[in-house]
Amino acid sequence: MRVAVFSAKNYERALLNELNAGHGHDLVYFDALLEPETASLAAGFPAVSVFVNDAVNRDVLRSLAQGETKLVATRCTGFNHIDLEAADEFGIRVVRVANYSPNSVAEFAVGLLLALNRKIHRAYNRTREGNFKLDGLMGFDLVGRTVAVIGTGRIGTIFARIMAGFGCKVIGFDVHRSAEFEEIGGRYVDAKGVEEADVISMHCPLTPETYHIVDARTLGRVKTGALLINTSRGGLVDTDAAIDALKSGRLGGMAIDVYEQEADLFYRDLSSAVIPDDVIQRLVSFPNVIVTGHQAFFTREALETILGTTLASISEFEAGRPLAFEIAAPGRARG
Structure with missing residues (x-):
């Protein structure tokens, strides 16, 4: 054919x-x-x-x-x-x-979390320029921390299993409960449960019901300094609200492999072009933001x-x- x-x-x-x-x-x-x-x-x-x-x-x-x-x-x-x-x-x-391979996305999300928390991206750039100081590179131990998994399907559950292996407490948000998620110690909570989370990781599909599921209201509830990871779909997160939360310090950092307006950017080499998207330009300028080009599956x-x-x-x-x-x-x- x-x-x-x-x-x-x-x-x-x-x-x-x-x-x-x-x-x-x-x-x-x-x-x-x-x-x-x-x-x-x-x-x-x-x-x-x-x-x-x-x-x-x-x-x-x-x-x-x-x-x-x-x-x-x-x-x-x-x-x-x-x-x-x-x-x-x-x-x-x-x-x-x-x-x-749901492992590919789940493992990449963990990689983003580790890089964001321990400032690995910043350390890499510093040492290439001969700067070996540790100022500004402090992270936190993951053991004992609470990780919120939004979407507990196959990818979300694998991510949760890995985080449980780090010694994290895992909470879940999903309209459909996963027995496997609960077997690894996952606990389902309502929307207010996000207040407990030190890390929030997105693993649900983009539907009319999940569009901007993480918005200004949600971000207003999160624990100060929480980290947000999104390897699912850009539209799950209200990017403008996330920027405001980063600026206020409510979000301690964000790592995204997806972006609401990615169709005009991702899978292209724009290194010699002037990128007209002010939002993505703003995001990549933040020291506590990591952006990758939809490669978690790769x-x-x-x-x-x-x-x-x-x-x-x-x-x-x-x-x-x-x-x-x-x-x-x-x-x-x-x-």
Whole structure:
């Protein structure tokens, strides 16, 4: 099957070509993001593969349908970038990657926490310039501290297990309780429970209900000096409110691998450009903020699973078999 693959980087292309040997699809790569201005590139392709920052909105889906596209396969778990109701209206089926290596994201979140708390990013820059002083680099022991996990699915529970191994007390926020999370000593609390947390780590999907779940009101409750980690979706955190909390000292630091307006920035080399986004420029100027470019998933194991699952879903569609990882609009049964 001919597949238009948008936003595929060189490392993805090499691995897709390797894994595609067992599927035989005709993969055509486009450097551009999928958006209304580029959707015409997919004309004549029965299947389109996208990534997290491609804008698969109503206008794009209408254009894809006009070009006879019947399947959108997103190479990620989240699907907030896809208008599922419009896809259903235009007769386009959608598949995602439901599971890959949850360890990759959980381990990266722990890495961000350690770097932020112990000021490793600042120490690295100092020693490269010959400055070996310790002033301003003091952190705190994690043992005995309280870590709030917002979203206790597979990734959140693995993160919680690691933090429990550090000797932390783990509390959880989720509408769905996880027996595994409770087995490792996790305790569920309501919104006021955030007051207990020394560390808050985000691991829930972005939905209308979770948009800006960490806002000015939430941040007004946190313990002074708490650290905020987000490796899930940028829209979970009200960035302006987080900046205010950093400026006031309410937040002691923040490490983010995702950002609300990342589509215009991430996965691009802008080192020689003037970045017009004042918010991200402000964030990277703070000594107690770490920003990485949506790389938490980026391990060999995770990428192989992501791309292998995507190709398998396309093969299922081509063969007319049930789609194991289909996602549908609310109220519509999976086909």
